[in-house]
Amino acid sequence: MTRRLTDFSVLTFDCYGTLIDWESGIWDALQPVLHANGCTEITRETGLAAFAEFESTQQAETPGMRYPELLRRVHERFVERFGLRSDEALDRAFGESVPHWPAFPDSADALRSLARSYRLVILSNVDHGGFAASNRKLGVTFDAIYTAEDMGAYKPTPGNFEYMVNRLREDHGIAPEQILHTAQSLFHDHVPASHAGLARCWIDRQGLSRGGSWGATAEVPERPSVDFLFPDLAGMAAQVREEEDAPPAR
Template sequence: MPTPLPARPRLITFDTYGTLIDWDGALRAHLHALFAERAQEADVAAFYRRWYHGYALPAVHGRFLPYRELLATTMAEALAAEAGITAAPAELAALGDVMAEADPFDDSVETLRLLGAHVPLATISNSQRDIIDVSARKLGDPFRHVFTGEAVGAYKPHRALFELVLGRAGVEPHEAVHVAQSQYVDLPRSVPMGIPTVWINRQGQELRPTTPAPTAQLPDLRGLPELLGLGRAPQGAAR
C-alpha cells in the first residue's frame, strides 16, 4: 500500500521536466524543425517515444554521463538508427539549451508560489545543474534544495537523489511528499521508499502493472494545494 499523505508535509519534492516544465513539448518542436530542415516527413511523436523508451531511459540506468552528453549521445543514436539522419554536433549540443529554455506549464508558477508559502520545496532532477538553474528562474526560484544527477553520479530511479534531498532537509520519507509525472523514473523509487507520492498524470497514461501505485493522482498541479491541505490554487494560473 502506498504511504498516506502527511497531515502537513515538512518537505515537498518535485520532478521538474514533464511535471513543472513542458520539456516534452519543447523537444518535439525542436525535432519538428530538425526534420523539416531536411525536408523529411516524420511522425515526430512516434520518433520521440522510440528515442525516450529505446535510448534515453536505458541510458539513465547505465554508466553515468553528464545530462547534456546523455541527450546528445542518445539522440544521435536514435536519429541514425530510426531516421537515417546524421545530426550535426551543434544540433546535438543544442538539446540541453532546448531543455533549459522550455517553458513552465500554465499551472506551475502559481502553484509553487502557494505551496512555498507553507512548506519548503525541493527539486530532484535527471538533468544538469546549468540546465535546471535556468528552469528554476523561469519557475520563480521556489526551491530551497536543488539537486541533479551530477550531485550523486546517478539518475533516478536510483535512490541516491531521494536520499540526498531527504538527508539535507532532515526529514523522514513519510514526512515528505514527492510530486512527479514519470511512472518510469520517479514512482518506481519514491513509492517503495515510503515517500507519499502524487502522480501528476498530464498525459492521461495508464499505470503500468509493474509501476507501484502512487498515494494520489492528479491531471495537473491545480488541485495539489487543496489535496495537501495548503489552500486552493486559482483556476487558469498563469505561467
C-alpha cells in the first residue's frame, strides 16, 4: 500500500539546508575574507564545495566541539586551502555567523501549516544558541529540539538519531513508526535515518534528484531511497492539505 504523509503524526526536521538557507548564509559569511584579499576567482560553487569538505572533516575530528568554534576552524582551513590572509576577527565572525543565515522564503508559512497536523521536532548539527537565533525566523514553536551540543557528536553519526528516537519515546511517548524524518541532506540525514529505520521525506532544495549540485553538503556514493520527495517545504505542506481534504476512500 502506498504510504501517505498523513500516516505520520510527528515530523523531525534537519534545520540547516532544509529550513534555513545555510548555503546563502555560508557564502555571505565568506565575503569579508574574500573581499579583504581582493579574491574574485573563488566561485560560490567552489567555496561551498570546500566548506562541505572542511566541515565534515572537522566534525569527525572534533565531535564534541561547539558549532561556533567548529565554524571558526573551518574558516581557518578555508583560507589555508586558498592561500588567503585572515585574522582572528574574520575567523571569529565566520564562526558566529549562524544567527545571520536566512530562512528559506517558504519555511515559516509551511511550518505553520504543518504544525496544525503534526508535532514538530528539530535534530540539528548546531548548538542551542545558534538554533535559538534561527528559530526566531521560523515562526513556530517546536515540540522538541535536539542539537549536536546535547549529544557531543555531529550527524551523520548514527548515535544522534538513536538519541532522538529514545528521547521522543521516553519523554513524549512517540514511537518510531509515528516519525517522518524531513531533511535536505542525504549525507547528514537520509543515510543515517535510513539506518535508524525511520521513514524519510527528502526536501530536495538543491535539485539533486534532477542533476543539481551538492552545494555545501558532502557527497554520498550511493543515493538512499526515500519515502517522499518534494522540491521545497511548501510542496510538502500542500500535499498534506490535499490528503487531509480528500474524501475518504470507499
